[in-house]
Amino acid sequence: MSQATINALVSPEGSLEILSNHEVSRLKDRSEGGLYRLFRQCALAVLNTGAETDDCKDLLEIHAEFDVRLVPQPRGLKLELINAPASAFVDGQMLRAIREHLFSVLRDIVYSHSIPSSASGFKRDEPEDITNVIFHILRNARVLQAGRQPDMVVCWGGHSISREEYVYSKDVGHELGLRGLSICTGCGPGAMKGPMKGATIGHAKQRVKDGRYIGITEPGIIGAEAPNPIVNELVIMPDIEKRLEAFVRAGHGIIVFPGGVGTAEEILYLLGILLHPDNADLPFPVVFTGRKENAAYFQMIDDFIRNALGDAATKKYEIIIDDPVRVAQTMKKGIADVETFRRAMQDAYYFNWMLKVDPVFQLPFEPDHDNMRALALHRDQPVHLIAANLRKAFSGIVAGNVKEQGIRQIQAKGPFEIAGDPVLLKPLEALLKAFVAQNRMKLPGSSAYQPSYRIVGSQEPGRS
Numbered sequence: 001m002s003q004a005t006i007n008a009l010v011s012p013e014g015s016l017e018i019l020s021n022h023e024v025s026r027l028k029d030r031s032e033g034g035l036y037r038l039f040r041q042c043a044l045a046v047l048n049t050g051a052e053t054d055d056c057k058d059l060l061e062i063h064a065e066f067d068v069r070l071v072p073q074p075r076g077l078k079l080e081l082i083n084a085p086a087s088a089f090v091d092g093q094m095l096r097a098i099r100e101h102l103f104s105v106l107r108d109i110v111y112s113h114s115i116p117s118s119a120s121g122f123k124r125d126e127p128e129d130i131t132n133v134i135f136h137i138l139r140n141a142r143v144l145q146a147g148r149q150p151d152m153v154v155c156w157g158g159h160s161i162s163r164e165e166y167v168y169s170k171d172v173g174h175e176l177g178l179r180g181l182s183i184c185t186g187c188g189p190g191a192m193k194g195p196m197k198g199a200t201i202g203h204a205k206q207r208v209k210d211g212r213y214i215g216i217t218e219p220g221i222i223g224a225e226a227p228n229p230i231v232n233e234l235v236i237m238p239d240i241e242k243r244l245e246a247f248v249r250a251g252h253g254i255i256v257f258p259g260g261v262g263t264a265e266e267i268l269y270l271l272g273i274l275l276h277p278d279n280a281d282l283p284f285p286v287v288f289t290g291r292k293e294n295a296a297y298f299q300m301i302d303d304f305i306r307n308a309l310g311d312a313a314t315k316k317y318e319i320i321i322d323d324p325v326r327v328a329q330t331m332k333k334g335i336a337d338v339e340t341f342r343r344a345m346q347d348a349y350y351f352n353w354m355l356k357v358d359p360v361f362q363l364p365f366e367p368d369h370d371n372m373r374a375l376a377l378h379r380d381q382p383v384h385l386i387a388a389n390l391r392k393a394f395s396g397i398v399a400g401n402v403k404e405q406g407i408r409q410i411q412a413k414g415p416f417e418i419a420g421d422p423v424l425l426k427p428l429e430a431l432l433k434a435f436v437a438q439n440r441m442k443l444p445g446s447s448a449y450q451p452s453y454r455i456v457g458s459q460e461p462g463r464s
Contacts (some may be wrong), residue, residue, distance in 0.1 A: 003062065003063070003085060003086070004085075004086035004087075005063075005065070005066075005083040005084060005085060005086055006081075006083075006084055006085075006086045006088075006089055006092070007080075007081060007082055007083065007084070008080075008081045008084060008089065008092075008094060009071065009078050009079070009080050009081075010078060010079045010080075010081060010094055010099060010102065011078050011099075012077070012078075012103045018077070019070070019077060019110065023110050023114070024070055024072070024077075026110075026113065027039055027070055027106075027109075027110070028069075028070060035109055035110075035113060038109060038219055039068065039105065039106065039109050040066070040067070040068055041219065041222075041223060041404075042105045042109065042219055042222050042223075042236060043068050043079075043081075043102055043105055043106075044063055044066050044068075044085075044223070045222040045223040045226045045227075046098060046101040046102050046105055046222070046226060046227060046234075047066075047081075047084050047085050047088040047098060047102070048063075048085055048087070048088075048226050049087075049088070049095075049097075049098055049101070049226045049227055049228065049229055063083065063085065065082070065083040066081075066082065066083045066084060066085075067081075067082040067083065068080070068081055068082070069082070079102065079103075079106075095229070097229050097231070097232075098229075100232075100234070101227050101231070101234045104141070104233075104234040104235070104236070105234075105236055107140070107141065108137060108140075108141060108235060108236040108237075109219075109236065111136075111137060111140050112133075112137055112236075112237075112238045115133055115136060115137075125359075125363060127357070127358075127359045127362055130242070130245075130359075130362045130363075131245065131249070131357065131362075133238075133242065134237070134242050134245050134246050134249060135249070135351055137235065137237060137238075137242075137246075138235065138246060138249075138250060138351070141233065141235045142233075143214060143233055143235060143250060144250070144350040144351055145350055146348075146349075146350060148349065148350065149339065149349065150252040150335050150338050150339045150342070150349050151180060151181050151182050151212075151252065151335065152181075152182050152183075152184050152212070152214070152250060152251050152252050152253075153176055153181050153182065153183055153184065153195075153251065153252070153253050153254070153255060153331055153335075154184045154185070154247045154248075154250075154251035154253070154254045154255070155169070155172075155173070155183060155184070155185045155191065155192065155195040155254075155255045155256075155257065156185070156186070156191070156247075156254065156255070156256045156257065156259065156263055156266045156267075157169060157190065157191025157192065157194075157256060157257025157258060157259045157263055158190050158191055158257070158258060158259030158260050158262070158263055158440050159188050159189050159190040159191070159192065159224070159225050159259075159262075160190060160260065160439060160440055160441065161190045161191055161257070161258060161259070161440070164291060164293070165190075165191070165257065165258055165290065165291065165294070166190060166191070166193075166194045167194070168194075168257075168289075168290060168291045168322075168324070169190075169191045169194030169195050169198070169257050170194040170195065170197050170198035171198060171324040172194075172195055172198065172255065172257075172289060172324040172327050172328065173194060173195030173196060173197060173198025173199040173202070174198035174199065174201050174202045174324070175198075175202065175324045175325055175327065175328035176195065176198070176199055176202065176328045176331065177198060177199035177200065177201065177202020177203045177205075177206070177208070177211065178202040178205060178206060178328070179202075179328055179329075179332045180203075180206060180208055181199070181328070181331065181332065181335070182199070182211055182212035182213070182214070183195050183196045183199045183212070183213050183214070184212075184213075184214040184215075184216065184247065184250065184251055185214075185215060185216075186215065186216065186217060186221070186225060186243075186262075187215020187216065187217045187222075187225065187227045187228065187231050187234060188215075188217070188221075188224075188225025188226065188227070188228060189225065189226075189228055190259075191257035191258070191259060191263075192215070192225065192228065193228040193230065194257075195255070195257075196213045196228065196230040196231070197230055199211060199213070200213070200230060212232065212233060213230050213231050213232045213233065214231070214232075214233045214234075214235070214250075215227050215228070215231035215233070215234045215235070216235045216237060216243055216246050216247060216250075217234070217235070217236055217237070217243065218236060218237045218238065218239055218240050218242070218243045219236065219238075219239075220239070220240065220399065220403045220404075220405070220406075221240070221243075221262075221398075221402065221403065222236065223402075223403075223404065224401075224402035224403065225402075239364045240364075240365075240395060241361065241362055241363065241364050241365070242362075244266065244269045244361070245357055245361070245362065247266075248270065248273060248284075248352065248355060248357070249351050249352045249353075249355065250350070250351060250352075251352075252285075252334075252335045252338045252339075253284065253285035253286070253287075253331050253334050253335050253338065254270060254284075254285070254286050254287075255286075255287050255288075255289060255327065255331065256286070256287070256288045256289070256317075257289065257290060258290045258294050258297050258298075258440070259440060260435045260440030260441050261394045261397045261398050261401065261432070261435060261440075261441070262394070262398050264301075264394045264431070264435075265391050265394035265395050265398060267301070267305070268387045268388075268390050268391040268394065269361060269387075269391050270286065270316075271305065271309060271313045271316055271317075271387055272358070272361060272383075272384045272387030272388050272391065273355065273356070273357055273358070273361060273384075274286075274316045275309065275312065275313060275316070275383055275384055275387065276356050276358060276384055278356035279355060279356050282341070282354060282355060283334065283337040283338050283341050284334075284338065284355075285330065285331055285333075285334025285335065285337070285338070286316060286317040286318070287317065287318050287319075287320055287327055287330055287331060288301065288302075288317055288318070288319045288320070289319070289320045289321065289323075289324075289327045290321065290322075291321070291322050292321055292322040294321065295321050297434075297438070298319050298321070300431065300434060301431075302314060302319065303427070304427050304428075304431050307423075307424075307427050308386055308387070308390060308424060308427070309383050309386060309387055310383060312383075313383070313387075318330065358384055358388070360384070360385060360388040361388055361391075365392045365395055365396075367392070367395060367396030367399040367400070367406060367416065368409060369409065369413050369416055369417065371392075371396070372392075372393070372396045372416040372417060372418060372453075373416075373417045373418075373419060373456075375389050375392055375393055375418065375419075375420065376389050376420070377389055377390065377393065377418070377419070377420025377421060377424050377425060377428075378420055378421040378424065379421055379423060379424065386424070390424070390428070393418055393428070396416050396418075396452075396453070397416070397432070397452055397453050399452075400415070400416055400452025400453065401441060401452050406452065407452075410452050414454075415451055415452055415453050415454040416452060416453045416454070417453075417454050417456045418453055418454070418455050418456065419455075419456050425455055428455070429455045432451075432453070436449055436451070
């Protein structure tokens with residue numbers, strides 16, 4: 001497939017203008033340990049903002065001739081783009097939002113890979129150090145703002161949703177914007193774009209001049225969910241686990257719209273954390289919402305959660321159907337409770353230090369055939385571990401659906417196999433079939449969905 005391309009020399013836009021010789025060398029390094037391949041992949045995703053694809057491998061193959069080079073300048077640096085998508089330019093000039101995103105990619109990749117080597121005593125698998133890395137990346141990106149009152153609503157939901165579901169997410173965003181609340185999403189299309197678009201109108205009506213539209217992504221997913229044009233603060237975390245922790249540390253409440261396996265992964269991550277005893281008294285408003293036509297969808301999600309994690313998990317969220325005003329009012333009140341609690345506990349408004357995140361939710365999970373087959377999907381374990389292992393199962397399916405490495409593994413060895421206790425697996429299989437039937441696995445218009453997973457019978461309870 002041939003697409004129009006352009007060559008250009010691009011100056012920085014407010015994120016990173018100076019690099020050391022060592023950083024330049026690593027970015028140019030095309031070997032396994034270098035950063036060139038990672039930077040090129042993320043840069044290409046940003047340049048394809050608005051593209052109708054959610055296949056990272058396909059994106060890279062379409063733009064196989066694309067290249068990005070660092071050009072040192074007396075006053076800083078520029079990027080030379082070879083065969084860049086022409087859609088990123090207007091009259092030969094790169095769109096300003098895309099230019100900002102491009103240099104945000106450069107900033108975060110350089111910074112993320114400099115922390116482990118520069119921080120004395122840093123340990124990759126130490127929970128406190130992992131949280132500190134997330135804090136440092138967000139602070140370096142200037143996401144954390146001291147003195148600002150809590151106002152950050154994290155919105156989760158599918159990239160592949162219907163037009164009607166998108167309009168509903170926009171209506172909710174509009175009500176949030178009218179109440180002066182800012183939006184943080186996974187930065188992509190669908191339910192990640194809708195709330196931001198709605199909030200821009202709400203902010204305009206209220207003359208809010210400092211509205212924030214934060215997009216948090218990671219290298220494996222950015223090709224499938226390129227940043228939407230409304231994002232005005234883009235952050236690339238090193239992996240999905242740090243991305244998820246960044247959401248719950250920086251956000252003050254979460255709204256969940258209909259989605260597929262990625263949304264299910266986020267829900268299980270969140271509930272697994274909120275069910276930890278140390279978080280029992282910590283206010284954190286969570287609302288599941290959609291149109292009246294989505295009532296059955298959320299009943300299905302609620303039933304799945306109740307079966308897997310018990311009734312206590314369902315008390316951690318409220319389901320509100322077809323009422324954007326009530327959603328926004330509930331979130332506004334919940335965030336006021338968060339502010340009162342943080343003030344009383346002397347915890348920062350801008351980063352939720354008190355939240356207990358168990359290490360099982362922090363350590364990166366590598367979805368391959370062996371790891372997916374070995375997941376402990378049974379009831380003979382604490383409830384937070386059930387949530388953690390189910391989260392990993394969904395994460396692996398996401399990888400097989402849209403991430404380059406996961407897609408290549410599926411093509412080479414066939415679908416990931418998922419085994420475990422039928423009490424967990426039968427509802428899981430039913431949920432996945434519903435996602436496929438509702439076209440929540442791939443963007444509408446994509447080739448027919450080929451499952452990246454296979455449910456393969458059961459293990460004895462307690463066997464991992």
